[in-house]
Amino acid sequence: MAWQWFHRLGSPRWFYEKTSPWMLWLGLIAFGLLIFGAIWGLGFSPADSKQGNSYRIIFIHVPASIVALAGYYVMAISGAVGLIWRMKLSFMVMKSVAPIGAALTFASLLTGAIWGKPTWGTWWEWDARITSMLVLLFLYIGVIALQNAYRDRDSADKTCAVLSLVGMVNIPIIYKSVDWWYTLHQPATLKFTEASSIHPSMAYPLLTMILAVYLVFAWLLLTYTRVEILDREKRTKWVADLLKKSA
Amino acid sequence: MTLKFAFENLSDFFLMNGHGPYVWSSYAITFAVIAIMAALPIMRRKALIKSQRAQSLRESVIQQQDVPQESNKSSEA
Numbered sequence: 001m002a003w004q005w006f007h008r009l010g011s012p013r014w015f016y017e018k019t020s021p022w023m024l025w026l027g028l029i030a031f032g033l034l035i036f037g038a039i040w041g042l043g044f045s046p047a048d049s050k051q052g053n054s055y056r057i058i059f060i061h062v063p064a065s066i067v068a069l070a071g072y073y074v075m076a077i078s079g080a081v082g083l084i085w086r087m088k089l090s091f092m093v094m095k096s097v098a099p100i101g102a103a104l105t106f107a108s109l110l111t112g113a114i115w116g117k118p119t120w121g122t123w124w125e126w127d128a129r130i131t132s133m134l135v136l137l138f139l140y141i142g143v144i145a146l147q148n149a150y151r152d153r154d155s156a157d158k159t160c161a162v163l164s165l166v167g168m169v170n171i172p173i174i175y176k177s178v179d180w181w182y183t184l185h186q187p188a189t190l191k192f193t194e195a196s197s198i199h200p201s202m203a204y205p206l207l208t209m210i211l212a213v214y215l216v217f218a219w220l221l222l223t224y225t226r227v228e229i230l231d232r233e234k235r236t237k238w239v240a241d242l243l244k245k246s247a
Numbered sequence: 248m249t250l251k252f253a254f255e256n257l258s259d260f261f262l263m264n265g266h267g268p269y270v271w272s273s274y275a276i277t278f279a280v281i282a283i284m285a286a287l288p289i290m291r292r293k294a295l296i297k298s299q300r301a302q303s304l305r306e307s308v309i310q311q312q313d314v315p316q317e318s319n320k321s322s323e324a
Contacts, residue, residue, distance in 0.1 A: 034281075038274065043260060044250045053263035057273045064277065103284050111273040118269055220284055227288040230295055243299040246292075 010087045012229040013238055019222050026222070030215035037208035045202050057115040059205055062190075063213035065108040065133070069171060071101035071217060072136065075143065076168045079161030089225075091157035092232065094164065095147055096224035100217060102140035109133055120184065127184040128177035132170055139167040153232075 041059030048055035075097040082090035112130065113123045124130070143160045150156035178187045190198065190206070198206070233239045254260040263270050 038278075040250075042270070042274070043252055043254065046253055047264075052266055054266040054269050056263075056266075056270050060273060060277045099287075100284060103280050107277045107280050110276060114269050114273045118266060216281060220288075223285070223288045227292050227295070230292065234295065234299065240299065240303075243296050244303070246296050 010085070010089060012089050012092065012233055013236075015089055016226055016229050019226060023219070023222065023226075026215065026219045030212065030219045033208065033212035034216055037205055037212045041205040041209060045205050046199075048202075051119060054115060054118045055202075057111050058202075059209045060213075061108060061111040061115060062206060063210045064104045064111065066210055067213045067217045068101055068104035068108050068133075068136065069174060070214070071097050071104060071221075072139070072164075072168070072171055074221070075101060075140075076164040079164040082157060083161050088157075088232070089229070091161070092228040093221065093225050094161060095143075095157070096221055096228055098140050098143040098147070098160075100220045100224065102137060102144065104213075104217070105133060105137040105140060109137065125184050128181040129174060129183065129185040132174040132177055135170050136167075136174060139163070139170065142167075 038059065042056055045056070047053050075094050078090045078094040078097070081087055082094060109130070112133075116125070117123050143163055146160050146163060147156050150159065177183065178185055190203070230239055230243065234243070252260075254263075261267055261271070
């Protein structure tokens with residue numbers, strides 16, 4: 001039963017048709033929650049005792065960083081699945097994550113820099129976490145560039161999968177950087193195994209925004225993958241008919 | 248947990264005690280980036296539909312050019 005699902009997943013058409021009814025709802029919930037969480041964080045959570053109002057950047061900086069990291073896992077795993085099972089849909093997902101992950105990493109670095117100025121007095125430091133996040137950005141951009149460098153799509157997919165997998169070593173480095181090195185960026189506030197040090201009035205909008213950004217990422221990934229399916233399968237009848245109907 | 252507006256008035260909300268430019272530029276740029284990311288696949292899809300229409304137009308033109316030659320052949324046969 002499970003294998004049946006897995007084999008169906010190999011069909012781009014099945015994936016496209018199965019996801020069609022979800023797109024509107026997922027989009028509305030994702031962007032609705034994003035706006036709701038942003039307003040909550042901006043206007044309805046108390047000011048920080050030490051940082052004042054600049055801490056409100058946390059409500060986009062932390063979610064963007066978390067999802068940028070999680071996105072890399074999606075890219076690497078879908079690359080591996082594509083290599084092992086020769087599933088072209090998996091490669092389409094891998095290709096689609098790259099620009100979204102790059103955008104989120106960029107947002108994380110930028111909001112981090114802007115937050116750093118009033119907090120640390122500097123826009124940039126070559127600290128462990130910031131530098132390894134910059135490496136993450138270069139990895140995402142590398143995958144995008146590599147996709148466009150090959151004329152043969154199969155070679156492009158395979159090389160990007162290998163690059164994604166090799167780059168996975170960076171993820172635990174980013175995650176653990178604040179524990180391993182005596183570095184500028186502060187350690188984790190949200191913890192899995194013990195009580196978090198953040199006050200609930202700030203934790204709840206933060207968790208809301210993390211969920212919202214995850215949902216926005218999911219919606220974007222599905223949208224990008226669906227367009228990639230249409231592009232790669234445009235010679236098939238079902239896509240030709242679909243595009244003709246949309247015209 | 249009761250929620251109350253964290254500022255005295257709307258003007259304070261924009262100024263954020265001097266941190267306004269930092270906070271608002273962060274949110275504005277991030278939301279702009281997300282908006283651009285959302286718009287790109289929609290534009291790509293439209294371009295696909297357009298190229299599909301151009302392609303099918305080319306194919307129908309080629310077909311029409313073939314038809315008179317075919318009828319010539321059949322009349323000769």
